Amino acid sequence: MNEKLLITIWRDQVAPRFDLTSEVLVATVDSTGEVLHSKTVVLPNVSAEDLCHMILTEGITTLICGGIEEEYFQYLTWKKVKVIDSVIGPYDQALEFARGDRLEPGAILK
Amino acid sequence: MDFSSFPKESVKVEEVIDCIPVGVAVLDTNLRLQAINRALEAMTGFSREEAIGVGCYHIIRNNLCTQQCPAKQALESDRAVHLEGNIINRERQKIPVMIHASVIRNDEGQPLGVIETIEDISLLRELDKKTQTTYDFGDLVGHSPKMQKLLEILPIISQTDSSVLITGETGTGKDLIASVIHRVSPRAKGPFIKINCGALPETLLESELFGHTRGAFTGAVRDKPGRFQLADGGTLYLTEIGDLPLTLQVKLLTFLDDKEIIPLGGTRSARADVRLIAATHRDLQAMVRQGNFREDLLFRLNVVRLEVPPLREREGDIRLLMEYFLNKFNRQFQKKIRGFSPEVIEILRRYPYPGNVRELSNMVEYATNVCHETMIKSEHLPDYLEGQLDEPLQTEIGVTGDEMDSYTGLEKERRVADNRLNWREMERRMISEALLKSRGNRTKAAKLLGWGRSTLWRKMKQHNLV
Incomplete structure (x- = not known):
């Protein structure tokens, strides 16, 4: 079954703050870990609420981000979105690790 | 003070900064962490081993990091930077903080990096909320x-x-x-x-x-x-x-x-x-x-x-209400006006507000609509304010609210009185006028002024009118 990942990004890094993210990478990955489709989206407004709304309407299954407040973490988890937070490092590496199902919360990808 | 015994050999930065009770981070000029103290470890939830060599924005996660990085500002402006913001730690808690950033230099004056202190001000903010609720x-x-x-x-x-x-x-x-x-x-x-x-x-x-x-x-x-x-x-x-x-x-x-x-x-x-x-x-x-x-x-x-007191008797509230309405209309009209020019503050402070708070609200609403700058200036105020500011607020000359109440009978007649008089002179003049009107009858004069006879007598004595 395909997975839809969303990574919050800032420059070439995973964005340090979920609530201040203005750009995201959305990638569809198949069961073998191959990226079928990916796109970066620049968000018109910077807001954790808008981002949560987008995650749910886009049908995202996994969120990869930096710091996220407990409130939004719990909400997304409740909505069955897997949240891998406190990820540090370049977002392409984060995607690489996520494809292989090797990305853990708090991962530091130096 | 004698520093002769102070160790001359180099000491480990961590040992020094660990003694400091607020979060401290030492960054190189590329804004990568070189040292953090125990207080910052506790605040962010990242250990020293994890943090060293990582970009500070990943560890401190301040809301200012991506837009107004304090360390970057300190390096560029060559001065200490103090900013208020918030961080999100590893436990997913948002903590309000005050950040101070200063550049570290070598003996030649070349920048070696930046030292940042990150102070948890959540208690202060909670206290602010409590104080606000009393108001x-x-x-x-x-x-x-x-x-x-x-x-x-x-x-x-x-x-x-x-x-x-x-x-x-x-x-x-x-x-x-x-x-x-x-x-x-x-x-x-x-x-x-x-x-x-x-x-x-x-x-x-x-x-x-x-x-x-x-x-x-x-x-x-x-x-x-x-x-x-x-x-x-x-x-x-x-x-x-x-x-x-x-x-x-x-x-x-x-x-x-x-x-x-x-x-x-x-x-x-x-x-x-x-x-x-x-x-x-x-x-x-x-x-x-x-x-x-x-x-x-x-x-x-x-x-x-x-x-409910009229606005002109609410000393200090005009400024508070101006800010309150500005915030309200900024939100309503999605504006980013930061405040009022000193001239506007003075104009609005001196205006007598016959329409009270509603009038002030309307004025600020009008100004917020008209203003396309970051500061409300006099040209953004309604035109009818021009020429209506000859009368100063009576409270400005030191009248307390209770004293004002007792003068209501004569107040309207006095509105056009010489505004250069101070309150003591004004009071003396009022007593004289009341005595003249009552043809010297102190009981009638006291009634006109809204005072008791003994108050009138005491005030007459103060003004050497007896």
């Missing part, structure tokens, strides 16, 4: 002594079922106070019904207030409950009670006595569990003297009397 009762804003007195008594009277009479000039916020009393009262879950006694003709008002039965008048095809019945279990707010016709005053009196109402055209009374709040800008005592308002009704309504 702020819902939407009621004010910290002048008169408003504080009012705000202190509101929670107490809202817990009772006593009738409340709110008096005050137009635009002072009587409606707001009535709704606040209802909101914080045990009746808050019940309805809050407002009716303007001056807005409807007598017969219609009677039907609106008390309801009517089928066939009570032409067109009354079915029973209709009145506002009293609709407000059952809640609060009925009668605004402009001074405009209530005498015949309806009797009916209202009956309700206040028996808690029962008889609908128009009906024969049976109905009980209504209603708390009554009335408001007026009129002087009900004067209306009683003129025979336009029933004295017994006034006594029954006057169980709790709240006098």
Whole structure:
């Protein structure tokens, strides 16, 4: 079954703050870990609420981000979105690790 | 002080910064962490081993990091930077912080990096919230002594079922106070019904207030409950009670006595569990003297009397309200106006506000709409303000609210008085005028001034008029 990942990004890094993210990478990955489709989206407004709304309407299954407040973490988890937070490092590496199902919360990808 | 014994050999940075009770981070010029202390480890949830060599924005996760990085600002501006923001730690908690960033230099003055202190100010912010709540009762804003007195008594009277009479000039916020009393009262879950006694003709008002039965008048095809019945279990707010016709005053009196109402055209009374709040800008005592308002009704309504002070008597509140309305309209119109120019502050502070808070709100709303800059300037204010600022606020010359009250009788005549007089001279002049008018009769003069005879005598002595 395909997975839809969303990574919050800032420059070439995973964005340090979920609530201040203005750009995201959305990638569809198949069961073998191959990226079928990916796109970066620049968000018109910077807001954790808008981002949560987008995650749910886009049908995202996994969120990869930096710091996220407990409130939004719990909400997304409740909505069955897997949240891998406190990820540090370049977002392409984060995607690489996520494809292989090797990305853990708090991962530091130096 | 003798520093001769101070160790000359190099010491480990961590050992030094660990002694500091606030979070400390040492960064290189590429903004990568070189050292953090124990306090910062505890605050962020990242260990020293994890943090070293990582970009500071990943560890500190301040809301300013991506837009206004304090370390970057310090390096670029060559001065210490102090900014307030918030961080999100590994436990997913948002913590308000104060950040100070300073550049570290070598002996040649070359920048080696930046030292940042990150201070947790969550306790301070909580304290701010508590302090604000003492000033702020819902939407009621004010910290002048008169408003504080009012705000202190509101929670107490809202817990009772006593009738409340709110008096005050137009635009002072009587409606707001009535709704606040209802909101914080045990009746808050019940309805809050407002009716303007001056807005409807007598017969219609009677039907609106008390309801009517089928066939009570032409067109009354079915029973209709009145506002009293609709407000059952809640609060009925009668605004402009001074405009209530005498015949309806009797009916209202009956309700206040028996808690029962008889609908128009009906024969049976109905009980209504209603708390009554009335408001007026009129002087009900004067209306009683003129025979336009029933004295017994006034006594029954006057169980709790709240006098809302006019804005000109609310020392210091004008500035507070200006900021309050600016924030409100900034949000409403999605503007980013930061404040008022000193000239505007002075103009608005000196204006006498015959329309009170409502007028100030309208002025700020107008200015927020018109202003396309980051600061409201005098040209953004309504045109009618020009030429109306000759009279200074009387409170500016040191009159306390209580003293102001007792002079109401002569106040209007004095409005055009020489504004260069200070209060002492003004008081002396008022006493002389009152004595002249009363032809030297001190009892009459004291009455004119709204004082007791002994007060007049004491003040005359102070001014060497005896």
